Amino acid sequence: MHRLIAVMTLCVYCFWISGCATTTKQTIIRDELQDWNDEKIISVILEDGHFILFDPAGGRYVQRNVGQTTGLMIVGNTWDKGSVEIDAEKVLDAQIEKSEVDAGRTILLVFLGFPVIALAILVLLFIMFPPRF
Numbered sequence: 301m302h303r304l305i306a307v308m309t310l311c312v313y314c315f316w317i318s319g320c321a322t323t324t325k326q327t328i329i330r331d332e333l334q335d336w337n338d339e340k341i342i343s344v345i346l347e348d349g350h351f352i353l354f355d356p357a358g359g360r361y362v363q364r365n366v367g368q369t370t371g372l373m374i375v376g377n378t379w380d381k382g383s384v385e386i387d388a389e390k391v392l393d394a395q396i397e398k399s400e401v402d403a404g405r406t407i408l409l410v411f412l413g414f415p416v417i418a419l420a421i422l423v424l425l426f427i428m429f430p431p432r433f
Contacts, residue, residue, distance in 0.1 A: 304425075308418050323399045330391050333372070337361040339396040341374055347392050353379045358397065361388065 328336055340358030345351050359376030364385070372388040 321401045325397050327395050329393050336396050339398050342395045342397050344394045345392045346390050355379050
């Protein structure tokens with residue numbers, strides 16, 4: 301019984317630390333790139349029709365010095381480990397991956413989900429091994 305309580309406490313603690321996170325993919329057009337500059341870019345389609353797929357680390361939207369001017373670029377490594385710098389003006393659209401942590405769902409999971417699961421396990425244990433008084 302003490303082991304069950306210890307395991308349940310450990311599970312609750314792990315979920316509390318990691319939290320509930322949702323990851324969504326979204327396609328955006330060139331004009332929206334500046335609004336999503338902190339997100340991971342999965343792939344881009346250029347005006348000339350080329351499709352560039354980034355590695356799992358993704359591409360990033362950054363400002364780079366190009367000659368005497370500052371240009372907006374997408375930098376990263378492609379899936380085949382090639383380094384790439386793309387002028388943001390040549391991008392037709394980009395697919396981004398956005399991650400959000402949902403504190404509300406984490407709290408519900410910890411304070412409602414785990415007690416219900418623990419109660420179900422206890423009921424199941426009492427059914428399988430009835431107490432002898």
